[in-house]
Amino acid sequence: MTLTRKLPAAERGGRSAARLARPAQTATSAPRTMDRRAFLKRSGMTAGAGAFASALPFSMVGRAEASTASAAGAKVEVKRTVCTHCSVGCAIDAEVVNGVWVGQEPVFDSPINMGAHCAKGASIREHGHGEHRLRYPMKLVDGKWVRMSWDDALNEVSARLLKLREESGPDSVYWIGSSKHNNEQAYLLRKFVSMWGTNNCDHQARICHSTTVAGVANTWGYGAMTNSYNDMQNSKAIFFMGSNAAEAHPVSLLHILHAKENGAKIIVADPRFTRTAAKADHFVRIRSGSDIAILYGVLRHIFENGWEDKKYIEDRVYGMDKIRDEAMKWTADKVEEVSGVPDDQVKLIAETMAKNKPSTVVWCMGQTQHTTGNAIVRMMCNLQLALGNVGVAGGGTNIFRGHDNVQGATDVGPNPDSLPGYYGIATGSWKHWANVWGVDYEWLKGRYASQALMEKSGITVSRWIDGVTEKNELIDQDPNLRAVVFWGHAPNSQTRGKDMLEAMKALDTLVVIDPYPSATAAMAASARKDGVYLLPAATQFETEGSCTASNRSIQWREKVIEPLWESKPDHTIMYLFAQKFGFAEQLTKNVKVTNNEPSVEDILREINRGTWTIGYTGQSPERLKIHMRNMQVFDPKTLKAKGGIDKETGYVLDGEYFGLPWPCYGTPEMKHPGSPNLYDTSKHVMDGGGNFRANFGVEKDGASLLAADGSASKGADLQFGYPEFDHVLLKKLGWWEELSEDEKKKAEGKNWKTDPSGGIIRVAMKNHGCHPFGNAKARAVVWNFPDPVPVHREPIFSPRADLVAKYPTHEDKKAFWRLPTLYKSVQDQFANVGKDYPLIMTSGRLVEYEGGGDETRSNPWLAELQQNMFVEINPKAANDRGIRDKDMVWVKSPSGAQIKVQAMVTERVGPDTVFLPFHFAGHWMGKDLIDSYPEGAAPVVRGEAVNTATTYGYDSVTMMQETKTTVCQIMKA
Amino acid sequence: MARMKFICDAERCIECNGCVTACKNEHEVPWGVNRRRVVTINDGVPGERSMSVACMHCSDAPCMAVCPVDCFYRTDEGVVLHDKDLCIGCGYCFYACPFGAPQFPQAGAFGLRGKMDKCTFCAGGPEANSSEEEFRKYGRNRLAEGKLPLCAEVCSTKALLGGDADVLADIYRQRVLTRGKGAEIWGWSTAYGKPDAPAAPAPSAGGKS
Amino acid sequence: MKPLIATACVIALAAGLAGCGEKSQVVVYKQGQYQGKADGKPWDNEAFSGDKGNWETAIKARNQSQNEYRRING
């Protein structure tokens, strides 16, 4: 084994040299063994124990193999990149010497983080060490990991997949993409999977905010955070429900605490007293999964007191009367019965939000990951619509996304029901993209098993296990899944781990493409002898590309270092596979390929040419790079550039918003500035203003769905509601002649979303100040959803049989995202589950780790801070079970799974609820899987995955998994 | 005359540990040695507050007073540093320090204490500025690069402030005036004595947590 | 503290004599005075060319980056 990053001694020098000089032994020896020191106790300074370190030698003294070379020769290059650990999008300046990442400096100029980082961002340079990385391709042979060459790996894997495609059709392979891919890679993967011939692809958004995307988009147009972290500085009240931003999005608190300092009121409603709650003015403890009941209670107070914004509702909202009727039914005692929240606290929320406007709401997985997630998030929208808070600076629905590029991967990446830009998968959409890709639609169709399957939503990542194990006659595609490719996804973030292991066993082929072998490798090796392949992928610091932060700002990452070990960038791996599969040429028609690496900039330009719907068209690589090097001109409150001329190009930045937050409509030449706050009628559309989208027709049951007269974005020529623009409307308005001859040719017969010239958009926006997607009302009632008016339904596994009887779940569904999906039958079967499993089990975030945690648990600087998987349990529940703080306990699930974790006895949770963090993996029901990882590549810290013990249950629109409310029993181990 | 100090604003600290990993990163401090850590009181209940703690570079440093070999010195900027070549790893400074700052890495196979290690205010130690030797023993010297401690510079909510006492006092005063509360700074009077406290009213009586 | 220091001095001398480090030993010990190597000043380098005032100005300016009010209101 060689240390590929090690530099010849002669090249080292100066202070940096000390960092480069990592003894080969450190890099190649077996993982550090550490004694599992007791929790670094959070509840006090364990200085006595911590001060005398007994675990590892003080290697700083020994580490620097003194180099004699002088510092003079080493040139420090600064590469600007963006943290990959959450959606805040904190900028980082990486210092690189001779290709080695030697330092990192805060970027005070970034309007997003102003230099700030949490534990993850502050330790990001560890990625340049990569000691626990997957180093070269490997396969499982007779239960052991064996190294192989890239050539052999590509040949073997592609031969196996092609054989399955031959035998069972393209739908027999499942592709799990990643929200950690950059936009270009995520987009290329959707294209890649399409050319393979299936819609069976997905990524983390399914299990993070899919209910938000569907619920919110169906309410008013786009399913994204409406405002920004920065804009929260304008808020007078901030209501968190199902978000622990202090741990999940730490740097957002920079803006939020600034707002608080300036008088904003903060309320946190959560089953758990989170660190966010510790910073709030009010904390409201709720029963997990009772959000709808509480929000109706809040709305009842608003309507009873006349606190709603009547003019706003009249002008801009459809169906609020139905919500009002429903809210009136949620009397104080009913709300309390379901949620445990007394009426005065419900009223406090209503009053605070109504009397401190603009007020905003924040939600995350606490609301989305439920069988009723799509309805819960619509209630949050309805609250904001009733208060007239949407489309207002300081208001909006601030939906904090998770991964660094989950927003981007949702927008343009591998979704089973959509092509990039939410175009859907109907014939017209396919033709649009075939055109952009420069391929023949008929050829593309021929890649699929049939046109029907080409236009049918694929299986979701939350359910791939059932795609493998479900009876063939019950699934809505010909073959069962026979191979799964985990391309940047952790298995322990999906529920029903116990069932997953069975599915892994049943697969023909399992492929992991990842910088880390991930828990997938360990799980598979613990259950299989062969048929598993690991391919090392590069991180985002080893390639370049764009990523979309939660606030829709797009940032460009420069490449910091070359790929470590034998890893390759994801888009290169896609190209190599496409070669084996025979569609490399089609995949890269418009993209230059150098040494098997497709040009990232070219891919972005292709995205720019096709993604009109959500305005990913204006963000050319050139514009994004100009923003990255001129961050100082952007205002941290509004994100707007105050003046500013790029030195290199003379480009004028004045008036643009940082990162050209999408929608940034039209061609880059149109110079749309991006949209900081969505649906904001106080601004001109060419200044980032807008209104609600006309996407649901022009009338419903005789009522107009278009905005009322007088309600339109500032300066629009049409000061009333209007439908979306197409060639017919343009002609009717007499604006057609404003197109150039060339634009006319391209726009004929098209609408604003499919006109490849961008002319329709240009004329509507630039010449007439109108919004290309029309001007309509938001829908408080989403009639195409199972519960058009949101309804509280008990979770499938509820400890409250009485409430299950009153608020039952949905009826079972037969073919839903290609699979039978059970609701009522499971709930009935487990109606009395509370007897044996009386505790509500919920899960969440730790600040030190991200997602499935393999990457962050492999970083010793982070791992040292959280060394044990644990369960938070209230002293009452603990005492009743004879459990003391730090005892090992079994958490038992009605699924039959049980996990062994350490008890943390704390009043953070109520007596009826327990909380477990979701970042751990590598232990399986009491056993450490360290021997199942490739040698040296196990994460520093391992533990039980909470999802080994989670249960069945999926959202009735998006197949979001239920993780936040299930049940368990706990006993001393 | 610049006088270097740390302030941690408990109204803002969210226990994100960014300061802790920034320190590990900047100085490549090994596992088990924590020059900085975050301390929480009332964990999990209303009143929960966190503070980031490291060597405070006290005006009248108790560690200096007890060191049997007098390996400590204070720089003109008020940074308390020590000479590792002289340190005998006795641990007295650890017992004297009200902040638990001194750390003792293990040296050798028998668990003998190594030389003391602690926060240097990113000012290195008694070796040539920014030299290989200085980094190896004390970590990076940011002050000599015109920069301030990385922990404070990257603090997620700008709770931890580090730098010139006058500037910090101004920054902190503005916050306290804006929000109208949270004037006490934990540890301030212990480290720097009362008169210096920037926003004056009722500095907490010191002592840990 | 006094007795402690006194004891400590004895230990220190013993340890100093017993040690066989390659570093030069402290020969003359004066209680209460720094006995180690001299340290350089942070401004004694190329960037600040020995100008203390220069360095202090730079540090104060950089210090303001810890003040988000400055950036937000400025």
Ligand code: SF4
């Ligand atoms: S994880 Fe998020 S908050 Fe933390 S540094 Fe990275 S982007 Fe910023």
